[in-house]
Amino acid sequence: MTEQHRHAGENLSQPNFEQVFLPHLDAAYNLARWLLRNDQDAEDAVQEAYMRAYKAFARFRGGDGKAWFMTILRNVCYTMIKKLRSHETPEPFDEEIHQVVGESEMQEAFRQKANAESLQVALQKLPDEFREIIVLHDLEGLAYKEIATVVGIPIGTVMSRLARARGRLRNEIIASTAKESLS
Amino acid sequence: MNHDEAKQLLGPYRDGELDLATCLKLEEHMAGCPACQQALEGEQELVDLIQSETPHFKASPFLKTRIRAALREEAKPKWKWTYPFPLAFYELGVFGSIAVIALFAALITPVAFNLFSVSASSSLAQEAVANHVRSLQVNHLMDVASTDQHTVKPWFAGRLDYSPQVVDLGPSGYPLIGGRLDVLDHRNVAAIIYQRRKHYINLFIWPSDAMSLHGRLYDQNDYHVLGWTKSGMNYLAVSELGEKELREFVEMIQNQTIDSRVGE
Numbered sequence: 059m060t061e062q063h064r065h066a067g068e069n070l071s072q073p074n075f076e077q078v079f080l081p082h083l084d085a086a087y088n089l090a091r092w093l094l095r096n097d098q099d100a101e102d103a104v105q106e107a108y109m110r111a112y113k114a115f116a117r118f119r120g121g122d123g124k125a126w127f128m129t130i131l132r133n134v135c136y137t138m139i140k141k142l143r144s145h146e147t148p149e150p151f152d153e154e155i156h157q158v159v160g161e162s163e164m165q166e167a168f169r170q171k172a173n174a175e176s177l178q179v180a181l182q183k184l185p186d187e188f189r190e191i192i193v194l195h196d197l198e199g200l201a202y203k204e205i206a207t208v209v210g211i212p213i214g215t216v217m218s219r220l221a222r223a224r225g226r227l228r229n230e231i232i233a234s235t236a237k238e239s240l241s
Numbered sequence: 242m243n244h245d246e247a248k249q250l251l252g253p254y255r256d257g258e259l260d261l262a263t264c265l266k267l268e269e270h271m272a273g274c275p276a277c278q279q280a281l282e283g284e285q286e287l288v289d290l291i292q293s294e295t296p297h298f299k300a301s302p303f304l305k306t307r308i309r310a311a312l313r314e315e316a317k318p319k320w321k322w323t324y325p326f327p328l329a330f331y332e333l334g335v336f337g338s339i340a341v342i343a344l345f346a347a348l349i350t351p352v353a354f355n356l357f358s359v360s361a362s363s364s365l366a367q368e369a370v371a372n373h374v375r376s377l378q379v380n381h382l383m384d385v386a387s388t389d390q391h392t393v394k395p396w397f398a399g400r401l402d403y404s405p406q407v408v409d410l411g412p413s414g415y416p417l418i419g420g421r422l423d424v425l426d427h428r429n430v431a432a433i434i435y436q437r438r439k440h441y442i443n444l445f446i447w448p449s450d451a452m453s454l455h456g457r458l459y460d461q462n463d464y465h466v467l468g469w470t471k472s473g474m475n476y477l478a479v480s481e482l483g484e485k486e487l488r489e490f491v492e493m494i495q496n497q498t499i500d501s502r503v504g505e
Contacts, residue, residue, distance in 0.1 A: 076312065080305070087300035101304050108308045112315055161276060165283045172286070174294040181295065195256070196291045202258050221252045228287050 075115050078123045079108065085124065085198050086131045092193045093135045093186060094142070103138055107131035125204040132190070132208055139186065167232045180230035188223035195220055242270045244277070251281045255288065302384065302400065302422060303429065310424035313371065365426055365452075366466040366477070372423050373443045373464070373479040376432065382441065383419035383434055393420040397431050405431040405446040405474070408497040415442070415490050425477070435490070442480040442490060449475040467491050471498060 086107060090100040107130050111118075118126055181189055187209075194200045194208065202216045209216070247270045253259050254267055271277045376382050385396040394407040400422055409417040415435045423432040423445065430447040454468030454475050463481045467488065470476070476494065480487050 076309070080308075083300045083305060083308070084297075087304065088298045091298035100298070101300075101307075104300065104304065105308050105311060109311060109315060112312055161279055161283065165279065165286075168283065168286065172290050177290055177294050178296075192291060196288055197295055197297060202253070202256070217253055217258070220256075221249070224252065224284065224287055227291075228283075231290075 075112055078118075079111060079127050082124050082127050086128065088197065089128065089190070089193050090131060090135050092181075092189055093132075094138060095182075099138060099142065103134045104131065107134045110134065122204060122207070125200070125207045128194070128200070128204075128208045129210070136186075164228070164232065168228055171232055171234075176231045176234050177227075179234045180227050183230050183234070184223065184226060187219065188226060191216070191220050191223050192227065242266045244270070244274060247271065247274065247277050248280060251277065251284055255281065255284050306422050306424055306429060313375070366468070368425055369443070369445060369466055369477050369479045370464045372425065372432070372445070373441075373481075376421065376423070376434070376443055377441065382421065384421045386419040388417055390417060393417065393433065396420055397422075401429055401431055403448050403474075405433065406498045407433055408494065410435060410490070410493050410497070413493055415493070437480075437482055437486060437490070440480060440482045442478055442482065442487070444494065445475075445477040445479070447475055449473055469495065471495065 083104070086104050087100055090103040090107075091097065094100050094103060107127070111127055111130050114130070181192070184192070191205065191209070194205050195202075200208065202213050202220075205216045205220075206213045211219070247267055250259060250263065250267050254264065259267065271281070385393055387393050387396075388409065388411065390407040390409045394404070397405055397420065407417065407420070411417065415437050417433065418436045418441075419434050421432040421434065423430055423443075425445055425447065428447060430445050433444040433446065435442040435444065449470045452475070453470035454477065455470070464479065465482070465484045465487050466477060466479050468475065468477045469491070476491075476498075478487060478491050478494070480490075482490070
C-alpha cells in the first residue's frame, strides 16, 4: 500500500465520526462556555471532548449521539472547573429569603425587573448544576431523558432540579434588580 | 389531583414532559384553580425570557478547523509497544540501560538530523495532499464560494493574521472558485481553490517564517505538490491534475502575484 493511499483511506473513515458529532459543536460550545465562563477554557474543553469521544467512538453503539457526546463534554468541563476553581469557595445562596410574598406579588416584581441584564446577572450567580440544567433544557432543548443521561441522574431528579433552578433564577432576577434600584 | 401535586407538575407540563393521563388530570385541576393558572403563566414568562434574552455562544470557525486538524492527527497510525523497550533491556539494570541508551544516541544522532530535515518538507507535502483529498469530500471544499478575488481576499481578513494575495486565472482557464481556512504545519493557512475542467487545485498560502519551499515536493500516483516561496510567503499547490498543467498554473500564479516588498 502506498503512502498516499493510506492517507486517503484514513480520511475516508473520519467523516463518519465527524458527521455524527461535529453538528453538535455549537451546542457543546454553548454549554462549555456557560460552565467555564470564558472563551479559551470553553474551546479547550470542547476540543478535549472531541478527542476523548474519538478515542471512545468504538464504544458508541449508535442512538442519541448528542446526549453521548454532551456527557463526555460535561465530564471534561467539571474536571476543568475543579482545577480552575479549587481555591474558590462557592457563594452561599439563601433560597428562602424571597419566599415571603405571594405568587401575585412575585409575578408583578418579576415583570418589572425582567430584562436581558438582570437575567445575565442572575444566570451567572446560579450554582453550576443549576445553570447547566437551564442551558441544557431551555437553551439546547434536550429532553428530560437526555439530560438524565448527560448529567447521570434519574429523570425525577432532573424534574425537581430544573424546578429549583428556575425558582432560584426567578428569585435572583427579582433580587438583583431590586439591589440596583436602591443604589 | 390535589393542589400540591399539581404545583409540582406545572414545569414538566410546560415542557411537554407529562404523559397524556397526567396531563388530563392536571388540566382538570387547573380549570378550577386560578393559583395554578397564574403559576403556569409565571413559569412560561420565565422560560420565554431565558430563551429570548440569553446569549447563545457560538463556536468560532477556528475551533472547528482546530478540532478537524486534531482529529486528523489522531487518526494517523502510531507505534504501540507493550513495553517501551524490548524485554531484554530491563535485565540490564540501571547502569547497563544508561550505557545502551548513550551508545545508541551517539550512533543515531548524526543520521537522525539528516533524516528529519528531509522529512520535514515531505511530511508537509503529505499533509497538504491529505488536506486536498479531504477538501474534496463531504462539501468541505469552500468556506467562501466566489469567483471574485475582491470577495475572497477580504474574507480572510480577521480570520488570519496575514493577508494572502488572491488572483483570478479565469481568462487562462483556471477560474478562481473560492477560499477556505485550513491547517498546515500546526497553523491556520489560507486555501484558495481553483478549478480546471472537473479538477480542483488547492493553493495554500502562509508566511514563510519557519521554512521556505522549492520545486517539486511530492509526487505520487494522482497527486502532485509544487511549492515555492515568494515575497515572504510560502505557496503550495496541490492537485490531481497532470504535472504539466499544474506547472502551467504555478507559473501563472507566480507571474501574477506582485512582489509586495517592491517599492517599500
